Amino acid sequence: MAIDLNGRSAPSLIGTCWRWFRDLKAGAAGLVIGLLIIGGAIFGPFLAPVPPTDFVGSPFDLPSPYALLGTDFMGRDVFSRVLSGGVQVLGLSAVATVAGVLIGTLLGIICGYLKGKTDDVIMRLLDVAMAFPQTVLALLFVSIVGPKLWLIALLVAAIHAPQVARVMRSVALRVSEEDYIRYAEAIGVSTTRIITREILPNLAAPLMVELGLRFSYSIALIAGLGFLGLMADPSVPDWGMMINENRIGLLLNPWAVAAPVFILAVLTIGTNVFTDSLARTKRAMPAAAADDIISDEMPANGQVAGFGNGHGAGRGKV
Amino acid sequence: MEVCVAIVTTQEKSSGTAKAQHQLLRFAVRRVCLGALTLFAVCVVVFLATQVLPGDAAQAVLGRSATPARLQEIRTQLHLDQPLMMQFWTWVSGILTGDPGRSLVNGTQVSDFVYPRVINSAVLLLLTSVVSFPVSIILGVVAALYAGRFMDTGISIVALSLAALPEFVVGILLILLLSTSVFHLLPAVSLVPPGSSVLQNPIILVMPVLTLSVVCFPYLFRMTRASVIEVLGSEYIEMARLKGVSTPRLIFVHALPNALAPVVQVIALTLAYLAGGVVLVEFVFGYPGVGQGLLDSIVARDIPVIQLIVLLLAAVYVLLNLTADLIAVLLTPKMSAHQWQST
Numbered sequence: 001m002a003i004d005l006n007g008r009s010a011p012s013l014i015g016t017c018w019r020w021f022r023d024l025k026a027g028a029a030g031l032v033i034g035l036l037i038i039g040g041a042i043f044g045p046f047l048a049p050v051p052p053t054d055f056v057g058s059p060f061d062l063p064s065p066y067a068l069l070g071t072d073f074m075g076r077d078v079f080s081r082v083l084s085g086g087v088q089v090l091g092l093s094a095v096a097t098v099a100g101v102l103i104g105t106l107l108g109i110i111c112g113y114l115k116g117k118t119d120d121v122i123m124r125l126l127d128v129a130m131a132f133p134q135t136v137l138a139l140l141f142v143s144i145v146g147p148k149l150w151l152i153a154l155l156v157a158a159i160h161a162p163q164v165a166r167v168m169r170s171v172a173l174r175v176s177e178e179d180y181i182r183y184a185e186a187i188g189v190s191t192t193r194i195i196t197r198e199i200l201p202n203l204a205a206p207l208m209v210e211l212g213l214r215f216s217y218s219i220a221l222i223a224g225l226g227f228l229g230l231m232a233d234p235s236v237p238d239w240g241m242m243i244n245e246n247r248i249g250l251l252l253n254p255w256a257v258a259a260p261v262f263i264l265a266v267l268t269i270g271t272n273v274f275t276d277s278l279a280r281t282k283r284a285m286p287a288a289a290a291d292d293i294i295s296d297e298m299p300a301n302g303q304v305a306g307f308g309n310g311h312g313a314g315r316g317k318v
Numbered sequence: 319m320e321v322c323v324a325i326v327t328t329q330e331k332s333s334g335t336a337k338a339q340h341q342l343l344r345f346a347v348r349r350v351c352l353g354a355l356t357l358f359a360v361c362v363v364v365f366l367a368t369q370v371l372p373g374d375a376a377q378a379v380l381g382r383s384a385t386p387a388r389l390q391e392i393r394t395q396l397h398l399d400q401p402l403m404m405q406f407w408t409w410v411s412g413i414l415t416g417d418p419g420r421s422l423v424n425g426t427q428v429s430d431f432v433y434p435r436v437i438n439s440a441v442l443l444l445l446t447s448v449v450s451f452p453v454s455i456i457l458g459v460v461a462a463l464y465a466g467r468f469m470d471t472g473i474s475i476v477a478l479s480l481a482a483l484p485e486f487v488v489g490i491l492l493i494l495l496l497s498t499s500v501f502h503l504l505p506a507v508s509l510v511p512p513g514s515s516v517l518q519n520p521i522i523l524v525m526p527v528l529t530l531s532v533v534c535f536p537y538l539f540r541m542t543r544a545s546v547i548e549v550l551g552s553e554y555i556e557m558a559r560l561k562g563v564s565t566p567r568l569i570f571v572h573a574l575p576n577a578l579a580p581v582v583q584v585i586a587l588t589l590a591y592l593a594g595g596v597v598l599v600e601f602v603f604g605y606p607g608v609g610q611g612l613l614d615s616i617v618a619r620d621i622p623v624i625q626l627i628v629l630l631l632a633a634v635y636v637l638l639n640l641t642a643d644l645i646a647v648l649l650t651p652k653m654s655a656h657q658w659q660s661t
Contacts, residue, residue: 128352128356131352131640132359132363133636136631136632137363137364137628137632139616141367143624144367144368219484220483223486224484224485224486224598227598227601228613243486247490251498254498258494261490261491261494264484264487265483268482268483269483273478
């Protein structure tokens with residue numbers, strides 16, 4: 001370990017990470033909870049005591065040693081179904097979030113760096129897109145085209161992209177005013193290279209926050225579609241769908257509903273708390289970017305706000 | 319001192335008034351145009367959505383039981399035998415003249431099915447506003463006054479947690495808590511006999527209103543809190559405090575009127591959001607509103623009903639967003655000068 005002149009140890013990588021983590025405080029708890037549930041959802045299908053589609057008893061049996069959380073409306077093991085029910089929701093949410101944030105970031109950088117006519121045209125179009133009641137329209141499309149997984153991912157991504165683009169544009173605008181960008185332009189570095197090598201690295205921190213924020217909105221949206229019975233395959237266990245199909249037996253075996261509800265609640269709270277503290281940790285990102293993201297959640301400036309679409313204050317569910 | 323400040327601001331104002339007013343007007347016109355454009359775009363999207371159906375709408379409605387004669391009948395009823403532009407025109411003009419067509423399922427007027435539900439949903443939203451908005455705003459002000467202390471941290475953590483929860487999760491948690499598993503206080507379903515009004519049995523309104531209130535509390539709370547904290551930190555409040563203005567007067571006369579201006583905008587945005595959020599909450603409680611109606615007609619593939627409800631919800635959303643933006647600019651005129659120039 002390197003020692004500096006005052007005898008204190010110079011910050012090591014682990015030390016820096018630890019201090020950063022400590023500063024997140026509540027966020028750390030949120031992260032741990034979120035990761036636990038995501039991990040549980042990924043490995044859950046392998047840990048399930050019985051296959052989630054097997055009938056193990058009569059409908060709505062109470063918890064017993066054979067079925068830890070009782071049985072559902074068809075007599076299937078709730079515990080196994082809860083363990084297997086997250087893969088679809090979380091997988092789809094992840095795909096939709098990454099796609100939406102990628103497209104949004106790309107559009108945001110293009111607008112923020114190129115400015116001028118390109119910026120004007122794209123931003124006006126995004127304004128119109130954000131003034132759409134996206135969730136109701138998403139419902140319309142899913143109901144008409146049919147519950148296709150690709151369609152759900154596409155719609156959720158399309159809901160995220162304009163919001164992300166707005167945040168990224170304002171960060172990119174600020175970065176593009178920096179001297180080193182001017183210098184790069186002056187010595188003739190190509191536009192693509194400036195965008196990928198100079199601007200993109202500066203967006204890493206706000207990108208992280210957007211990913212977290214959008215991920216929790218995606219979960220809410222997609223679980224909501226499942227709850228409405230609009231997920232592709234009714235035989236695939238799904239937390240949102242489980243809540244709906246077992247509601248009729250709420251008085252017989254409340255666990256069939258309570259278990260998926262609690263998981264969704266804890267998961268969304270965890271990711272939201274983590275993202276919120278990430279956005280507020282100045283150390284994690286340039287101060288300007290942090291302000292931007294927090295003010296994105298609270299569109300005070302008369303921006304055309306599609307209600308943040310998700311509601312980490314702005315929420316946008318079905 | 320206050321007079322000095324007043325004079326300075328008046329001078330600044332008078333020099334920039336004409337320009338500011340011009341910009342304000344320009345912004346308002348632009349924003350209204352954008353709203354109209356969005357509404358038109360929503361119409362087109364809602365209309366085209368039914369065109370992407372594999373086969374055609376008539377086929378989709380009838381499914382496998384389609385006989386050629388029945389198919390032809392439905393096609394005529396939906397105007398599918400006309401060119402696309404004509405179909406669009408027939409549909410839009412029908413809605414504008416108050417005749418949105420007939421239901422494909424039972425042949426009744428679509429408006430007979432939709433309008434009672436609009437009233438039911440409006441009741442729900444109105445009650446939610448009455449319950450939730452004052453509570454959220456008061457808690458926001460309280461948290462701001464105690465910023466950084468236990469009271470503030472406590473409410474803020476609750477708000478942050480609630481903010482993350484999907485509406486239907488809130489609804490089901492409340493059912494578990496108040497209706498079935500912990501307490502047995504309130505009905506878990508909002509059953510209304512056909513033909514009677516939701517107001518005849520107000521107890522069924524409690525759960526949906528409570529759910530919607532919980533759902534829109536965090537946003538309004540956080541906005542109010544942030545806004546009051548900002549105003550309390552401003553120089554004119556410092557000035558008033560130094561002058562010896564009493565604390566209640568400071569809060570109620572000097573700070574709140576300015577702090578609540580942005581909150582009015584957020585109220586409009588919250589209502590806009592609720593226009594969509596109401597769908598899931600109505601589904602949770604089986605409440606006979608537009609949201610439940612939309613889901614029912616989706617299951618029945620009743621296209622004219624789906625189109626009308628989506629369009630109604632969209633129109634409410636667009637109009638409230640428009641209102642929110644206009645309010646924001648009217649309440650803070652300085653914004654029009656730079657904010658809308660730069661974006």
